[in-house]
Structure formats: C-alpha cells, structure tokens
Amino acid sequence: MKDERRKWAINGDFVALKPTGVARYAREVTLALDALVAAGHPLLQGVDLELLAPRQPQDLPLRRIPVRVIEEFDRPRLPQVWVQLQLPRHVEGGLLSFCNLAPVLCRHHIACIHDLHTIIMPESYGRLFRLVHRVILPLVGHRAAAVTTVSQLSADQLRHHRIVPAHKVHVTYNGSDHALRWRADRARLDLDRGRPFVFCLGRSQKYKNAELLWKLAPALDELGIDILVGGDIDGATAASYAPKPPPNLHLLGRISDDDFAAALGKAVCLLFPSRIEGFGLPAAEAMVLGCPVVASTSPCLPEICGDAALYADPDDVEAWAAAVRRLRDEPRLRRDLIARGLERAKRYSWRAIAERYLELMARVDCRSPELAGRRSTAPLPAELETTNAWRLRTRS
Numbered sequence: 001m002k003d004e005r006r007k008w009a010i011n012g013d014f015v016a017l018k019p020t021g022v023a024r025y026a027r028e029v030t031l032a033l034d035a036l037v038a039a040g041h042p043l044l045q046g047v048d049l050e051l052l053a054p055r056q057p058q059d060l061p062l063r064r065i066p067v068r069v070i071e072e073f074d075r076p077r078l079p080q081v082w083v084q085l086q087l088p089r090h091v092e093g094g095l096l097s098f099c100n101l102a103p104v105l106c107r108h109h110i111a112c113i114h115d116l117h118t119i120i121m122p123e124s125y126g127r128l129f130r131l132v133h134r135v136i137l138p139l140v141g142h143r144a145a146a147v148t149t150v151s152q153l154s155a156d157q158l159r160h161h162r163i164v165p166a167h168k169v170h171v172t173y174n175g176s177d178h179a180l181r182w183r184a185d186r187a188r189l190d191l192d193r194g195r196p197f198v199f200c201l202g203r204s205q206k207y208k209n210a211e212l213l214w215k216l217a218p219a220l221d222e223l224g225i226d227i228l229v230g231g232d233i234d235g236a237t238a239a240s241y242a243p244k245p246p247p248n249l250h251l252l253g254r255i256s257d258d259d260f261a262a263a264l265g266k267a268v269c270l271l272f273p274s275r276i277e278g279f280g281l282p283a284a285e286a287m288v289l290g291c292p293v294v295a296s297t298s299p300c301l302p303e304i305c306g307d308a309a310l311y312a313d314p315d316d317v318e319a320w321a322a323a324v325r326r327l328r329d330e331p332r333l334r335r336d337l338i339a340r341g342l343e344r345a346k347r348y349s350w351r352a353i354a355e356r357y358l359e360l361m362a363r364v365d366c367r368s369p370e371l372a373g374r375r376s377t378a379p380l381p382a383e384l385e386t387t388n389a390w391r392l393r394t395r396s
Helices: 012-016 022-039 081-090 127-143 152-160 177-181 211-222 235-241 257-266 281-288 301-308 317-329 331-345 350-366 382-395
Strands: 006-011 047-053 067-069 094-097 109-112 146-149 169-171 197-201 226-230 249-253 270-272 293-296 310-312
Touching: 006 012, 006 081, 006 350, 012 022, 012 047, 012 081, 022 047, 022 109, 022 350, 094 350, 109 127, 109 350, 146 152, 146 350, 152 169, 177 281, 177 350, 197 257, 211 226, 211 249, 211 317, 226 257, 257 281, 270 281, 281 293, 281 301, 281 331, 293 301, 293 317, 301 331, 310 317, 317 331
Parallel strands: 006 047, 006 094, 047 067, 094 109, 109 146, 146 169, 197 226, 197 270, 226 249, 270 293, 293 310
Antiparallel strands: none
C-alpha cells in the first residue's frame, strides 16, 4: 500500500503583525523551513507543507511552500477570531504555530510560547491582553502535542506556572543570522552627530526599563556620549520620566532594520536594560553584527549573551555608566567582546531551529500526543537517524 503523505500547515497569523518580536521569529522560521524544502531535507520526504494566512504575505519570499489565504471575517473583525475559529477548520493534518496565542482546538499541533511576561510582569500590559493570554496559553500548552520556547528561562517558567506539562517543552532559542541580510548603506538615519553614542531599542512597557536611559543620560553627557533610542516610546511615557528629554538623549521613533544595522555599526555599544526577556533578540543581532552589548543582569540576558557582554543591575546607573566608559576607553576589551559576540551568535541559527521543528513534526506524526514531547524514553522515528548525516553533508 502506498503511504499517505503527511500534511502540515504553518499558522500564518504573523503576516498581519508588525515584523518584530514573535512575528520575526515566525517569519524567519518559515523562511528557514522553506529553504529546507528546497534543499530536500530527509525529514520533509512525504510531507506537504503549506502556509495558511489571513492575507497574502508581503515581503516573505517563499520559494517552495505554497500560501493559502483564508480571508478574515469582515464582521466581527476581532482579535483571535481568525486564529481560534477560522484557521482550525482548514488544518488537514498537523499545525505549526509560532506566535503564542495559537488555536486551542488543534491537538496535532506544535506551538511556540515565547514567554510569560503577562503573568510575571502584568503591569506592562493592558487588562484584556493579560486576560486573553491567561486563558488561552494554558489551554494551548496542555492540548498541543509539543510546545517550543525561546530560552531555558522561559521553559522553566512554563513548567513552574503549569502552563505546559514538563515533558512537552522544547527550547529552540532564536536565530541571529537574519541580521546579516541587513544593509547599513541603505539606512536613512542621521548618525553623524559629532559625538560618540550608545544605542538602545526602547518601548513603553515597564519591563523594558526605558526609564534607566533618562537616569543614565547625565552621567554619559559628562563623558561626552549621546544616547540614541529607536522604537516606540509614547509621549506620555517619556513625560513620566522627565518633562523633556535630557539634551544628549535623542528619540528616533521606529527605525528600519537597515537603520538598526547602521546604528550598531557606529555605536559604542548596544544598551539592553530590560528587567526580563524571553530571549532578547536585539542582543543576538548586535553580537552577529559586531557591536558590543551592555545588558541587564536580569533574566534571561546572561543566558543568551554568556561571556560576550558586560552586565549591570537594571537599577544601578553607576554600573551602566562604568561599563560604557570601559568600552570607550579600553580598545582591547572592546575587541575581545566583539570577537566573543561573533562566536556566540553562531549558536543562534534559524536553520537549526527549523530542523528542530522537523524533528518534532516527525515525533508527533509517529507517536501519540502523550509521547510526542518525551525526549528520552523511546527511540526516535527511523527517519531522524539520517538527519545528522544530512547536516554534515550540506554544511561541508
């Protein structure tokens, strides 16, 4: 009897999101899976993979994965209607979801839950947003066949808060190599300000700790250093820190990836003062582009950056100023951190993450959902035995 082909769909809800954070993860894993389809990865033999999306994706150059558009209902157009009510009706086999709030109804399902910020730092989010996450995430975590996340910290939190049974959780991390596609020569930022600068991506959520930048500015001004801040910090949030920004702190608003690459290429360092992160993607992007990082000692940035960054307590202004001063005044330290960052960034590969999903898909297809997440109690499906040989062959 001829074997039936295995069908898997990718939840394309991310095509309607801003291309940051979880949407970046979804986009890059999808592109990496597409590249593995084109390369003929052995774990994709007999697999039909498609992207189901609420609209035609823009700037997503897929070569081999077909796109099927499931148009959103015009009425009511509410958050989660497409994901929870429309998408499941069109999933014929397995489903990959990459953006936290995945369909509750799907069981033949691998879902990525990036973090539990809505539980751990609820003051950073609105009430409705928190409520939706607190209701949906445990349902997804217990019904899905396997759950991925982006750091060991997040995995531990998912287990501790009983969002996901321990045996179902798999850490994939994020990739960093997408930043190598960015081109600083296409940037539109004016970075020639006459003084050296540090760079930070700021947002208004409290866990991002943008307030530190306002406190740090006077100390850096004495050193002759500016602070450039890209990203969305609304006027009310900025006014809560000070009536007007310090003279050496410049709010740039939203910037492009090419702008970010240009800023990292000229900055003394990237500042990353968050009180918590699921992964901390900008730190990995800075490392792969050769920019030193000064990061918070808060979780999980030490897990991600290791010995390739300098660290400071998120409330210790003097420690942040001292770290910046060292990077300005000690060329040997700067070169050492850049070299360590480039080496550490090699750990964070979108292709390796996509391969991890293929392995999990094979497990889910070959076993019951109860066994899909177990890593050590039974042998892998036979086709997984060829994967390491394929990796060596294609990377040599």
